[in-house]
Amino acid sequence: MGVSELAVRWAAMLDGAVAPTLTRTQVEELLDGFTARLTAAVRGTEDMSVAREAAAALVAANYRDSLAVHRSVLVLCKDLVETVCPERDCVDYWPVRDRAIELAAEFAAEFTTGLRNVALAEQETTLSAALTAAREAEARRHLSEARFQAIFEGASVGIGTVDVTTGQVVDVNNAMAETLGVPAAAMPGRSVADILGPANIGDAFSLFQKLLSGEIDRFRFETEHTKPDGQHTVIDLSMTIVRDSEGRPRFLIGVTVDVTDRKQLADRLWYDAHHDSLTGLPNRLLFFDRLAAATGQVGVCYLDLDGFKEINDSRGHTAGDQVLCDVGRRLRLALPPNGVAARLGGDEFIVLVENCSGQEELDTVADGLLAALRDPFDVAGLSVRVGASIGTALVDTDATAIDELMHAVDTAMYRDKALRHGR
Structure with a gap:
């Protein structure tokens, strides 16, 4: 092609x-x-x-x-x-x-x-249009009220107004009601905290208080929201204080957007970008992120499969892929609670042991990994064996560069491979 x-x-x-x-x-x-x-x-x-x-x-x-x-x-x-x-x-x-x-x-x-x-640009545009219409309502009441009402009722994002003195909802559009899962007619006269509920208001409570007291003019954040029917969503919430021509607070205007689908897509894309598509293990990118974020003493085990090329050559790549998947599953099951396994590529795997107590613990982990690969693998009804060479290193992440650590475990792994072949 x-x-x-x-x-x-x-x-x-x-x-x-x-x-x-x-x-x-x-x-x-x-x-x-x-x-x-x-x-x-x-x-x-x-x-x-x-x-x-x-x-x-x-x-x-x-x-x-x-x-x-x-x-x-x-x-x-x-x-x-x-x-x-x-x-x-x-x-x-x-x-x-x-x-x-x-x-x-x-x-x-x-x-x-x-x-x-x-999504953010569209929301900013909608909010800007709503604010512009609201300000014009004070200067040209009749014309601007009609324009604001059209935007308010026809907007695809949720819009609501709040009395700045009482903190109670004045009006909301249908999109706001749909986003929050509360009927539009049931919201006027109630506080925002009462409508959202204690489980959803969270960090927003202090921000609302600062907005009502005049400490801030606006805020915006994403928050998880549970509707009254139990459905879980993620909403992007913006609140802004609207002032008259003399700077006096008139009312608050809020805009909500249901970003659940976008958040789920972003989470899925992040997962796909940070995990090996064949074995499901973390990939090179995620492993080195975890290694860079680790503190204190860590242990690293670097595994290279022995005899895997022969399986690929004699049984085909489909059989080889199945063996790699099984290797990934066995390594995952053999990990201690403070361990994470990743596939670097090909037949190379690596394990990070965070907060490692010492060489004895690292040796125990390495022995467990080798033991997990000792039993034969079943490939389309045929029994095949795969060995592994392993190199280990125990280092203090505060004093050792990542490239030095990788060089150490790489050297140890090849030394182990040479000893195995010599035997």
Whole structure:
């Protein structure tokens, strides 16, 4: 498959994801401008930032739903790899696949950022329009009241007004009622704290008090919200104080947006970008984030499978993938409560033991990991064995650089492999 064919394939995958600003031909032309550079990126000759450029271009073209990013990640992780390495026995297959996964992570991260920025811009625009209309109501009451009422009732985001002296709700639109799960008619005359309930008001209570007392003019935050029917959502809440021409507080205006879908998509994209797609273990990126955040003494076990290449060569890559999945599962079950296992790529795994008490504990963990891999693996009814070489290092994270630590465990692992082969 050539790069132009890849663009056509990608455009076909995006069919069904709403993007009314472009025709199918225009989508193909847009993607054709990126496929050659993406292909170069998985070969290691182009910067990974091209994935972020592609994601930003799709968001700008009005691709806003999870279907678009889901299908794009599939194209990057599968079709792009097959374009560069049509056969799995290609010598560059594993490096190409790892770079493709990294490309997909960059794409997903930029797509999430783009969605958030679009949502925030739309909310700011709505809030600005509402505030403008509210201020004009004081200067040109009759005309502005009609304009504000149209915005108020027809807005797709929740809007409500609050009496600045009593803290009680004056009016809300239907979108606000739907977001909070409370009938619009049941809210006027009640306090915001009473409507949201003690479980939902949380940190917002002190912010409301500061707003009513005049200490601040506005606030904005995301919060989890439980509706009266028990449904859990995430809402983006903004509150602003509206003043008259002389600066006296007149009322509060609040805007709510249900961002549950966007939050779930962001969480899913974060998970996909930080976990190995085959084994489900944390990937290299998440492991080094955890390692960088660790404090005090930590232990690291670096595992390299012995005999895995022979399984791939004799049984095929499908069997090899099954063995890697089983290895990941066994390592996860063998971990102590303070341990985390990750797949670095290929047949290399690494385990971080946080707050490690000493070499004795680290040796116990290493022995447990090796014991977990000792039993044979069942591959399509056939029993196969995989050994492992392991290197360990015990260090103080406050005094040791990460690259020094990795060099130490890498050296120890190869020393262990040499001893095993010598035996």
